[in-house]
Amino acid sequence: MKTDLYNIFDTEWVPVGDWIEATLKYVVENFRYIFQAIKVPFDLVLRGFEGALTGAPDLLIYAIILLVAWQAGGRRIALIAGASMLAIGLMGAWEPAMTSLSIVLTCVIFCALIGIPLGIYAARSDRFWLILRPILDLMQTIPSFVYLVPVVMLFSIGNVSGVIVTFIYALPPVVRLTNLGIRQVRPDMVEAARAFGASRRQTLLKIELPLAAPTIMAGLNQTIMMALAMSVVSSMISVTGLGRMVLRGIGRLDMGIATVGGLGIVCLAVMIDRVSQSFGVSARDRGHRKWYETGPVGAFYRPLAKFRHAAK
């Protein structure tokens, strides 16, 4: 073959695509059972959430969301959450919204379970962080369409695969911000803990994690937002929920259903964002009140405490 020097880079010199395809094929043929096993925990949690959220009476779920929002952020947040969820309900998008919510919640649980320990370890070891950082960059920047196909081949289609795709996309912020939060703890606070005889474990649990908690929560909040942003993309591998309404609308040029799906995602995002942000407000900024002294729990607790005080 005569090389055309003029258009030298039109030739594929390094067949990256072929290699990837061959590797993937090999993995799928020989190790698919491993990936099927990985699915199991995701599947269990997702089914639990979905069963509860879609199975229970709509109004009950609505009330629970209101109470959680009130507890987390006070009356104002409860009002915002209540309005957003009411809008979803009135548009008739409640059922798919609950599916989307359960996917997001499942994803967040696994992101926290895996991301926070990774972040803690990254904060401890500079070398580990040096290796981890480019991987996180890659996870965040690579277009999600690219790994949609391998995920389908390894995990097949459906909501669980959707959770896994979303997990890959939404994991980085929680790792990053956990790492940042722990590194930002004032060194003399850690030194003081050591000076009073704390072990590394005690220092982590009693000093570093509580002080880093607002930053870690900011990371989780971002993770949640990214998970929600994935819902339309993941609907391409037949994930149900609000994303699928949008996709179906686009496919049929049905602007009505696409807009309802889109608005539903926005309302859900507003609700989750405000509630999860309120969880991240440190006790100092809430005027040092314990969580059980505010919100609906406080409404029960305060009279009880007063009664006990009077009994003394």
Add this chain to the structure above:
Amino acid sequence: MSDPQIECRALWKIYGKRQVEAMRAVQERSLSKEEVRDEYGCVLGVRNVSFSVERGEIFCIMGLSGSGKSTLVRHINRLIDPTSGEIHVAGARVDRMGETELRQLRAEKIGMVFQHMALWPHRTLAENAAFGLEVRDLSPPKRRAAAEKALAATGLEGWADHYPDQLSGGMQQRVGLARALAADPEILLMDEPFSALDPLIRRQLQDQFLDLSTKLKKTTVFITHDLDEAIRMGGHIAIMNDGEIVQIGTPEEIVTRPSDDYVREFVKGISRIGLVRAETIMTPLDGRQATPKTISTGSRLDAVIDLFLPDQQPLTVIDPLGSAVGQITITDALRALRG
């Protein structure tokens, strides 16, 4: 008589990857701080330091920032590991302790106070103060009692359930002190505890601490960059420069006989009036007649000057047994005052 509670012998700390090599080179060729840095890329933190602290005394380590005093004090509870040398605390070899022993030592025997308080903002004052007991898994009521006792000792009764950010700087440092006292340790390490406070509050806390100290009789290592503070506090003062102790002595010794120019520079502005004793400035009697005006040994310069106020007749110095040991003229007194 001598009962050292803390003793460091030939302590060295060199920071850097090649610290072992650097250590050997420094000992063989006695390199300076700069030579160590240039040849080995290592930083000399503490250089051949030896000192001992008697039970119950306040031992001040004074030096400018970067002189290695904070590094040195962190060797006593081994927040920093020495490169070589021995550390004895309450009869045990701290430099040879394992992790568990070390944690026990820190929790039970040594309390530490930090320059910037380092109180944990997410914990109440009681939880801050009782942290050392919490890591030892004492029961909550015991922790609470110890914390309240320590807070009361530093004048913070009734604040146990508040948070550090609700307090002023001076009060915060009293919490720092309460935290150090809560486990009733034998030893206190105080790393520039009052430097971050404004002068009035600093003075107040110094007095409060001295009061507390005479009551509790804790062996204390007190770090400061302020010689005035060191003189107010200390039974003995060690002056550090470039990682070395250049002089150890009582405040009077340091002020009247500075060992080198570095110390002399520090001592310049210090008032001698409450430091210099009569026997330091007297001249021997050598057959002269004892004068009717007398002063006992151990009296300070201010008492001497008071006696010269009505008339300028020389003073005779009397020792505790009642015999005359020397004489002070007005000239001696004035010379001592000028330094």
